[in-house]
Amino acid sequence: MTQTQRAAQTPQTxxxxxxxxxxxxxxxxxxxxxxxxxxxxxxxxxALIELTRAGHPxxxxxxxxxxxxxxxxxxxxxxxxxxxxxISEQNMVSVAAGLATTGHMPFVATFASFLALLCCEQxxxxxxxxxxxxxxIGHHTGISLGFYGTSHHATEDxxxxxxxxxxxxxxxxxxxxxxAAIKASADWPExxxxxxxxxxxxxxxxxxxxxxFGKAVVHATGSDVTLVACGIAVRAALDAAAALRQEGYSIGxxxxxxxKPLDRDAIVLASRQAPLIITIEEHNVMGGLGSxxxxxxxxxxxxxxxxxxGINDEFSLIAPPxxxxxxYRLDADGVRQVVLEQIAKHGGKP
Numbered sequence: 001m002t003q004t005q006r007a008a009q010t011p012q013t014x015x016x017x018x019x020x021x022x023x024x025x026x027x028x029x030x031x032x033x034x035x036x037x038x039x040x041x042x043x044x045x046x047a048l049i050e051l052t053r054a055g056h057p058x059x060x061x062x063x064x065x066x067x068x069x070x071x072x073x074x075x076x077x078x079x080x081x082x083x084x085x086x087i088s089e090q091n092m093v094s095v096a097a098g099l100a101t102t103g104h105m106p107f108v109a110t111f112a113s114f115l116a117l118l119c120c121e122q123x124x125x126x127x128x129x130x131x132x133x134x135x136x137i138g139h140h141t142g143i144s145l146g147f148y149g150t151s152h153h154a155t156e157d158x159x160x161x162x163x164x165x166x167x168x169x170x171x172x173x174x175x176x177x178x179x180a181a182i183k184a185s186a187d188w189p190e191x192x193x194x195x196x197x198x199x200x201x202x203x204x205x206x207x208x209x210x211x212x213f214g215k216a217v218v219h220a221t222g223s224d225v226t227l228v229a230c231g232i233a234v235r236a237a238l239d240a241a242a243a244l245r246q247e248g249y250s251i252g253x254x255x256x257x258x259x260k261p262l263d264r265d266a267i268v269l270a271s272r273q274a275p276l277i278i279t280i281e282e283h284n285v286m287g288g289l290g291s292x293x294x295x296x297x298x299x300x301x302x303x304x305x306x307x308x309x310g311i312n313d314e315f316s317l318i319a320p321p322x323x324x325x326x327x328y329r330l331d332a333d334g335v336r337q338v339v340l341e342q343i344a345k346h347g348g349k350p
Contacts, residue, residue, distance in 0.1 A: 041070030041199040043175030044137065047182035048074050048107060052081065056186050059099050063089045063110040069139045070199065071109060093119045096134045097126035105133065105186070111145070112138030112195060116157035120164075127191045128167045135185055137194045141171075141231065142282030143311075143328070144198045146321040153316045154195075159287025161193040162260040168213065169260040171195040171289075173234035174202070176209035177257060184211055195231060198321075202235050204255070214258050216266035222252030225339055226270040226277050226304075230256045230289050232330075233280040239332035244339060250274075251339070259289055267296045271304035276346055278339060281310040282330055307342045309335070 048071075052058045061083035066072040075082035085092040089110050096106035109115075115138040116123075127134045138157055145152040162169045168190050172178040178196055185192055210217050216228075219238060229237040234255045241251040252274055254266055270277055277297070279290035290308030297306055311328055325331045329338055 043179040045070045045073035047179040049077050051186055052078055057104045059104045059106045061085055061092055061108040063087055063092050065110055069109045089114045090119050090122050093122040094126045097132050100132035100134050107135040107137060109137035109139055111152060112141040112154035112157050113152050116160050120160055124164050128164045131166055132191060134191045139196045140198045141195045143316045143324040144321050147318060149318050150315045155284045155311050155316055157195060158259055158283050166190055168192045170258050171230040172257050173204040173255055176205045176207050177211055180209050180211035188213055197232050201232050204234050211257060214261040214263055216263040217255040219253040221273050222250040223274055224250045226252035226274045227280060228254045228256055228277060228293055229280040230259060231282055233282055236330060236332045236335045237280050240335035243336050259292055262292050264296045267293055268300050268302055271297060271302035275304055277304050278307045278309055278342055280335055283310050284313055285310040286313050305346055309338050
């Protein structure tokens with residue numbers, strides 16, 4: 001039996017002795033300080049720990065960002081199953097593909113802007129073309145890196161990743177849904193790109209939130225407008241819908257965690273229930289969730305009008321994330337304003 005096979009069968013609570021390993025410990029001050037303000041960082045690592053304890057041949061890796069994505073927790077539990085690649089993202093993806101060919105289940109993570117754009121060639125040829133079950137985790141999506149700047153903002157990753165044949169694209173709304181998606185991926189045969197936030201997202205679901213590949217989560221139906229959102233925009237859509245209902249509007253809300261394959265039936269049904277659909281995403285409106293929904297509406301002949309809300313085909317500004325969400329009207333109040341404008345534009349309620 002190999003060392004890797006033994007690790008899969010034996011749960012570990014490793015106590016790293018090397019200085020470098022100590023820095024990975026969830027008991028270190030670096031991790032505790034970071035996790036105090038980013039509680040969502042635990043969901044990814046805990047889900048991987050659960051899969052490993054269940055006997056799945058998980059191998060995790062990161063490009064020098066184990067504290068930013070929470071994988072320090074997994075590295076401490078399973079040091080022989082964690083690979084620190086350093087600032088070598090493209091190499092990380094290619095190695096993950098190689099690991100998949102030997103029966104491992106690799107999960108590799110880095111900033112979404114680097115993973116989806118810098119590593120696009122490796123994802124396309126090493127992972128998707130070969131249809132290897134690699135799990136690619138792009139974190140700090142959209143504009144969540146704030147002052148790190150436009151080079152670190154990921155507002156094109158949905159469009160880039162969903163254009164690659166055979167690649168599943170998932171955008172969970174929060175930590176619980178991410179954990180559910182990670183665990184569901186154990187039985188998913190295709191490579192997956194997970195698009196996740198920075199660990200500060202407000203919860204939408206309870207622990208073990210609903211997730212099924214290719215299926216939407218319908219929170220409410222409405223006769224005036226249906227909001228279709230993914231990622232952090234789901235919480236904003238739910239809060240905006242609640243406020244609008246107080247004003248007398250009938251608002252439906254759909255969480256679309258799997259952008260590819262898209263739940264076409266949910267979109268077609270929504271188009272029959274309300275005359276207006278508004279997509280909401282922390283992404284360029286070109287090629288993202290809104291474009292995917294537009295394709296379904298056009299191909300199905302559905303009669304609902306569509307408005308796409310997100311970042312309007314521009315490079316995002318540099319500011320604290322909360323200020324950027326307000327500027328691009330991706331917070332609850334901003335989404336509410338957008339809905340009212342679209343209702344007025346299309347001759348809805350006064």
